[in-house]
Amino acid sequence: KNEVEQSPQNLTAQEGEFITINCSYSVGISALHWLQQHPGGGIVSLFMLSSGKKKHGRLIATINIQEKHSSLHITASHPRDSAVYICAVFTGNQFYFGTGTSLTVIP
Amino acid sequence: SAVISQKPSRDICQRGTSLTIQCQVDSQVTMMFWYRQQPGQSLTLIATANQGSEATYESGFVIDKFPISRPNLTFSTLTVSNLSPEDSSIYLCSVEVQEKLFFGSGTQLSVL
Numbered sequence: 077k078n079e080v081e082q083s084p085q086n087l088t089a090q091e092g093e094f095i096t097i098n099c100s101y102s103v104g105i106s107a108l109h110w111l112q113q114h115p116g117g118g119i120v121s122l123f124m125l126s127s128g129k130k131k132h133g134r135l136i137a138t139i140n141i142q143e144k145h146s147s148l149h150i151t152a153s154h155p156r157d158s159a160v161y162i163c164a165v166f167t168g169n170q171f172y173f174g175t176g177t178s179l180t181v182i183p
Numbered sequence: 184s185a186v187i188s189q190k191p192s193r194d195i196c197q198r199g200t201s202l203t204i205q206c207q208v209d210s211q212v213t214m215m216f217w218y219r220q221q222p223g224q225s226l227t228l229i230a231t232a233n234q235g236s237e238a239t240y241e242s243g244f245v246i247d248k249f250p251i252s253r254p255n256l257t258f259s260t261l262t263v264s265n266l267s268p269e270d271s272s273i274y275l276c277s278v279e280v281q282e283k284l285f286f287g288s289g290t291q292l293s294v295l
Contacts, residue, residue: 119226119286151290162225164284169231169239171216176225177250 079103082163082174084152089181095150097177102144110148111135113176119162122148152170153181185210189284189287196266196294200260204290206276211256217249220273220289229274243288266294 078103089095099108110122123130123137125146130137134153139146150157158181163174188207195234198203206215217229229249230238252260262272271294277286 107282111284118288119277119284121283121285124282124284148217159226166279170241171228171231173226173228 078175079172080163080165080174081146084177085175086178087180089153089179091154091181091183093153093181095153095157095179095181097148097161097163097179099148099174100144100145101146101163101172102163103165103167103172104139104170105144105165107166108139108146109164109166110146111160111164112127114162115159122161155181155183157181184283185212185278185285187276187278187285187287189276189290191290192288193291194293196292197279198267198294199262199264201262202266202290202292203260204274204276205260206258206287208257211280212280214255214279215253215259216277217251217261218277219276220275222272226275227273229261265281266292268294270294279288 083098108125112118112122113119125137125139134151136149160176160178162176167170186209190205198215215232218226220226228241229244232238232251232253233257234253246265250262274290275287277284
């Protein structure tokens with residue numbers, strides 16, 4: 077059993093669509109991270125959440141600690157958003173990673 | 184923020200040899216993390232390295248195979264020992280600074 081489950085695994089969207097990626101976890105956490113990895117590129121940290129909601133540009137991340145669930149939303153998606161998005165949770169001394177969501181945005 | 188310099192970026196090694204990967208951070212950090220990422224898969228945490236103490240290894244990873252050094256708060260090395268083709272992968276380090284995770288650019292290892 078994976079401590080972190082992401083859905084969907086793969087997602088294809090038309091440019092301009094609203095996108096949601098979900099992350100559920102089964103362990104107690106002190107923080108949750110959303111990461112972005114472009115093909116052949118490095119990994120970039122998008123958000124760290126411990127409660128509530130954060131917004132950066134077209135990206136919004138929310139977390140519900142009681143339900144052990146987080147979502148990453150992308151508004152007005154663009155082809156440059158095509159990447160793998162990874163959810164990672166930190167328990168205080170250990171990281172667990174989701175298997176990633178591969179997003180392709182078609183012009 | 185933090186900038187991590189990871190070396191080498193790639194290497195091709197013979198079976199039975201070892202490869203040491205270095206990560207240098209431009210600021211002092213307490214915890215440094217080492218990962219493996221196999222083709223098409225997400226990250227797998229190998230170990231957490233704290234300065235001044237033994238690294239903490241995740242299930243399935245052992246010190247004899249993946250020895251780690253952490254001599255100070257800005258530097259760490261991961262050695263992949265007794266290489267086999269199954270060790271072919273990308274290896275990455277990361278640190279957490281001001282609520283963000285920063286990653287090295289990765290080391291692509293191919294074992295012949």
